[in-house]
Structures are given as structure tokens and as C-alpha cells.
Amino acid sequence: MTIIKAVDVGEVTRAILQMLNDHPAIGNSNVAIERSGEPPDDPGPFGWVGIYRSQASFNPRALGYGSGYRDHKIRLCVHVRMSNLDSPEGCEDDIETLIANIVGTILSDETLKGTVDNLAPEFTVQYQKQQIEPDKDEDAYWIQVANIFFEAETTVKEG
Numbered sequence: 001m002t003i004i005k006a007v008d009v010g011e012v013t014r015a016i017l018q019m020l021n022d023h024p025a026i027g028n029s030n031v032a033i034e035r036s037g038e039p040p041d042d043p044g045p046f047g048w049v050g051i052y053r054s055q056a057s058f059n060p061r062a063l064g065y066g067s068g069y070r071d072h073k074i075r076l077c078v079h080v081r082m083s084n085l086d087s088p089e090g091c092e093d094d095i096e097t098l099i100a101n102i103v104g105t106i107l108s109d110e111t112l113k114g115t116v117d118n119l120a121p122e123f124t125v126q127y128q129k130q131q132i133e134p135d136k137d138e139d140a141y142w143i144q145v146a147n148i149f150f151e152a153e154t155t156v157k158e159g
Contacts, residue, residue, distance in 0.1 A: 006156045007072055007115065009053045010035075015113035016051050016076070016106065023105045031098065043081035043143065047098055050079040054149070058156065070156050074116065078102055078148040083141050088130060091142040099125060099146060112152060120151040 013035045021027040030046035037050050055075035080098055084091035103123060106112070110119045128145040 004070075004156050006056075006058070007074065007154050009056055009074055012074055012076070012112055012115045012152060013051045013053060015115045016078070019105050019109060019113065020049065020051075020102065023101060025101045026098070026105065039079060039081060039145075042141075043083050045083065045085070047080065047082040047094065049081075049098070049102065052077045052079060072154045072156050073120070074152045074154075076150055076152060078106075080146045080148065081143065083143045085141045088142045088144075091130070091144045095144045095146060099148065102148060106150065116152040116154040118153055120153055122150070124149045 017033060017035050020033050026033070026049075031049055032040075032044065032046070033049045033051070035051045036053075039050055040048055053074060054077045055073075057073045057075075058070040059073065060070055080095060080102065082091055082095035082098060084094055103125075106119070107123075111117065112119075126147045126149065128147065130142065130144050
């Protein structure tokens with residue numbers, strides 16, 4: 001019997017975590033980066049990044065491989081939160097810089113440290129909300145939230 005092995009998606013999220021921590025503008029900036037963590041209500045002055053797996057699909061791919069072989073598509077989400085004490089514009093600038101660094105880091109190694117074969121071409125940034133906490137008083141601060149969605153592709157292989 002042939003044993004087929006799927007990719008451990010935890011290895012993929014660990015690779016992304018390491019890539020982000022290794023990037024000097026992210027890893028050395030006091031941005032909190034976690035895998036599968038609970039997003040904080042207050043991301044703090046440096047921001048917060050969560051790495052999540054969203055979906056895994058196994059589409060049949062028998063041509064040239066035989067039965068049991070499939071494409072393994074892994075949908076991933078990087079959740080980004082940023083706060084700013086000064087202004088909503090400052091918060092937008094901060095979160096956009098962080099998003100650009102995250103997307104650039106991921107695109108710099110489309111195998112995600114060898115855990116997948118490649119990335120699908122589509123990256124989507126979905127902005128969720130902008131809010132002011134607590135109220136419009138002298139202690140107010142602005143929070144912006146975005147999700148970066150992308151898909152990694154590989155093939156299940158003989159294990």
C-alpha cells in the first residue's frame with residue numbers, strides 16, 4: 001500500500017512566523033507576532049500580527065501521478081492590528097507600512113521556507129474596521145484592522 005502524506009499546515013504557519021520575525025522591519029520593531037493567537041483588544045503602540053490557517057483543500061490530481069495523489073491548497077490569513085495615539089491618518093500610515101512589509105516578506109520566498117511548492121497569484125487585503133477607543137477624549141487612540149488572504153499550493157506525496 002502506498003502511503004500518501006499531506007503537508008502539516010502547522011509547518012507552513014511556523015515558516016511564516018519565522019520569516020516575519022527574521023524581517024528587520026518587522027521582527028525588530030516590537031510588533032507582536034503569533035500563530036493562532038487571540039487578537040488583543042488593544043494591539044499596543046507597535047501592532048499585532050496573527051497567522052492563521054483558513055482552509056485546506058485536496059483536489060484530485062491523478063494525471064501522471066496515479067490514484068491518491070492530489071493538489072493540496074492551503075488558504076492562509078495574516079491578521080494585522082495597529083493602533084496610534086495621534087491620529088487615524090497616522091494609524092493608516094502605520095498599518096499600511098506593516099502590511100507592505102508582510103506581503104513583501106511572504107512574496108520574497110514563495111515556497112515559504114520550502115514547506116509548499118508555490119503561492120497562488122492572488123493576494124487580498126481586506127480592511128475590517130477603524131475605531132476610536134475609548135471615546136473622543138484626551139486618552140483616545142485609533143485602531144485599524146486588516147486581513148491578508150493568500151493561498152499556498154503543493155501536492156500530497158508518498159510519505
